[in-house]
Amino acid sequence: MVTAASDVRALVDSVVDPELPMLTLADLGVLRDVSVDGRRVTVTITPTYSGCPAVAEMRADLVRVLKRGGYEAEVNLVLSPPWSTDDITPAGRARLSAAGIAPPGRVEPGPVLLSLSPTPVPCPRCDGRDTERTSRFGPTACMSLWRCRTCREPFEHVKAI
Amino acid sequence: MDTFEDHENAYAGLLDDGTGEGHWAFGTGFDDPLAGVDTTIPDGVDAGVLAATCLALADDGLVHAQRLAEWIAHGPEVEEEIALANIALDLIGQTRMLYVRAAAADPGVLDGLPTGSVAAEDALAYFRGPEAFRNVCLTELPRGDFAFTVVRLFALSSWRLARFSELREHRDPVLSAIADRGLKELDYHRDHAARWLVTLARGTEESRRRTEAALEAVWPWTSELEGMPEEDWSIVLGRAGLAVPQGRPSAYDGRAGRHTEHLAPLLTTLQEIARAHPEGSW
Numbered sequence: 001m002v003t004a005a006s007d008v009r010a011l012v013d014s015v016v017d018p019e020l021p022m023l024t025l026a027d028l029g030v031l032r033d034v035s036v037d038g039r040r041v042t043v044t045i046t047p048t049y050s051g052c053p054a055v056a057e058m059r060a061d062l063v064r065v066l067k068r069g070g071y072e073a074e075v076n077l078v079l080s081p082p083w084s085t086d087d088i089t090p091a092g093r094a095r096l097s098a099a100g101i102a103p104p105g106r107v108e109p110g111p112v113l114l115s116l117s118p119t120p121v122p123c124p125r126c127d128g129r130d131t132e133r134t135s136r137f138g139p140t141a142c143m144s145l146w147r148c149r150t151c152r153e154p155f156e157h158v159k160a161i
Numbered sequence: 162m163d164t165f166e167d168h169e170n171a172y173a174g175l176l177d178d179g180t181g182e183g184h185w186a187f188g189t190g191f192d193d194p195l196a197g198v199d200t201t202i203p204d205g206v207d208a209g210v211l212a213a214t215c216l217a218l219a220d221d222g223l224v225h226a227q228r229l230a231e232w233i234a235h236g237p238e239v240e241e242e243i244a245l246a247n248i249a250l251d252l253i254g255q256t257r258m259l260y261v262r263a264a265a266a267d268p269g270v271l272d273g274l275p276t277g278s279v280a281a282e283d284a285l286a287y288f289r290g291p292e293a294f295r296n297v298c299l300t301e302l303p304r305g306d307f308a309f310t311v312v313r314l315f316a317l318s319s320w321r322l323a324r325f326s327e328l329r330e331h332r333d334p335v336l337s338a339i340a341d342r343g344l345k346e347l348d349y350h351r352d353h354a355a356r357w358l359v360t361l362a363r364g365t366e367e368s369r370r371r372t373e374a375a376l377e378a379v380w381p382w383t384s385e386l387e388g389m390p391e392e393d394w395s396i397v398l399g400r401a402g403l404a405v406p407q408g409r410p411s412a413y414d415g416r417a418g419r420h421t422e423h424l425a426p427l428l429t430t431l432q433e434i435a436r437a438h439p440e441g442s443w
Contacts, residue, residue: 044197050342051254056192076197079258079338111322111348114355114396135240136353137247145240161345 008036011069012043018057019140022095025058029087032078041066041073046083049141049161085142085160097124102146102157121157123148133157194257194282198335200265206332212267213295215259215336216285217416218324220296222256223286224424225249225317227431231304241307244353248314251346258339260285266333275439287435291424298415299382301424308361308371312379315354319393320386322347327388355397362401377406384410 012034017023025031025045033044043062047055059075066073085104088096093103102121120131128150135145138156147154202208226249236242263270264281274284299313325347328340361368383389398405413419435441 047194047254047342049251049254050258050339050346051250051252053250055194059192059196074197077195079195079198079342080334082338082342107345111351113348113352113393114359114400135244136349137240137244139243141247141250159349161349 005036007069008034008041008066008071011065011071012062015058015061015065018054018061019142020096020099020101022099023088023092025062027089027092027095029085029089029092030058030083036071039071041071043073043075044078045075046078048083052141054140085158088158096158100124100155101143102155104158104160107160121146123151123153124155125153126151193261193280194254195261195265195335200262200335202266203332203334208266209269211333211336212263212270214328215263215266216270217295218321219256219259219263219285220294221300221317221321222252222259223431224294224296224427225300226252226256227427228300228302228304229310229314232310237307245310248318248350248353251343251350255339255343255346256286257282258342259336262333262335262339265335278440278442283435287432288439291420291428292418294415294420294424294428295418296415296424297382297385298411298413298421298424299379299385301415301421301427302382303423305375305378306371307357308368308375309378311354311357311361312372312375315351315358315393315397316379316383316386316389318347318350318354320383320389322351323388323390351393355393358397359401362403372401373403376403377408380406381408381411385413385415 012031013024013026015025017025017028020028028048030045030048031043032046033042035042043066045055045058045062055077062075063073084107086107088104096103102124105119105121118133120129121133122129123131123146126148128148130149131146132149133144133146134154137143138145142158142161143156144159145154146157202211229245229249229252232245233242236245260282264285271281271284274288276284279288297317299317302313304310305313322344325340325343329337329344331337331340358372361372363369394405413421
């Protein structure tokens with residue numbers, strides 16, 4: 001039996017990250033709450049980075065998808081506890097790898113000031129360990145740029161935060 | 162799961178708010194960065210002081226981000242432009258949340274500013290004059306060369322990180338959460354600056370000379386950075402092989418609204434189009 005709640009859940013689960021479309025918002029770990037009251041839905045999400053421009057689009061997508069499903073939706077933000085890449089699901093990590101983006105490692109506690117060179121991130125294409133970081137920052141707020149010395153391909157890596 | 166058809170035009174979904182009235186043209190974003198967040202002030206927290214704290218940190222972020230953005234199309238390499246732009250973007254995000262929090266805590270901060278179709282965060286960013294800004298003066302100094310940018314970034318990010326660590330314990334849950342969200346971002350900013358500082362100091366004769374000059378230029382302005390962590394400087398200057406400069410402290414006080422002559426031209430560039438067409442929408 002399809003209840004309103006499971007119907008809503010399916011709709012919400014269909015919304016993907018605008019920049020990383022292989023991940024649903026659920027995979028990304030930004031969904032904090034979904035509550036249903038008849039045809040009214042309230043979704044609560046948390047921003048990834050402070051300045052992430054994709055948050056506005058996530059909210060617009062959620063409202064649009066739910067509206068098509070016959071629901072009036074409101075999307076609220078919650079800031080605490082802050083999002084961490086540890087919240088990305090194992091399925092999400094696997095999908096990132098499959099798409100050629102190296103998933104984040106576990107978040108290390110404590111500051112990173114002048115820490116030793118980063119542990120090489122395995123290449124998502126050939127699994128080589130001889131990789132190097134070419135830039136701490138990348139095309140989106142969440143990524144850094146790497147290259148693999150074995151297969152010679154560059155790749156993006158989601159930074160642990 | 163495929164909603165690609167929704168993203169054919171990246172702006173279509175964002176612009177259609179269903180009212181047919183369009184959005185104010187010059188806003189930083191099309192969205193409320195604190196939508197649905199409970200901004201009730203807890204007992205025992207003074208609204209005016211809270212708003213002033215948020216406003217000052219927001220002004221720091223806005224002005225420093227503007228200087229960082231001046232490197233776009235002028236950087237030593239594209240990866241560095243991306244790095245500085247990403248750092249500026251993080252600061253803008255923090256700034257937006259802080260402006261909204263300030264206005265929610267004390268609507269008086271918007272007195273005299275346009276409020277019709279203009280969101281509070283945009284009124285604060287685009288329609289205040291330099292005398293109303295409370296950023297520390299180090300943020301408003303001109304872009305400088307790359308060494309200056311890096312030393313300034315290290316000073317400001319190290320200080321902001323320490324400040325945000327304290328603010329994570331603030332009684333206001335919104336400010337506490339904004340600080341918590343910004344901590345790891347600032348950690349990356351500080352590390353990026355530190356690595357460059359050490360690299361430049363230990364590089365060529367030219368890069369060392371410029372780094373020493375940058376340190377001499379930045380140091381007097383650090384007198385405004387209350388609670389600046391000395392251990393960070395010890396670690397980084399130690400690795401760089403540089404000595405702490407002796408300079409006299411700055412005579413200005415950005416937190417009291419006493420700014421250098423550099424803030425007004427910066428704000429003119431940032432604000433002029435919005436001020437020329439205050440009712441613009443699209």
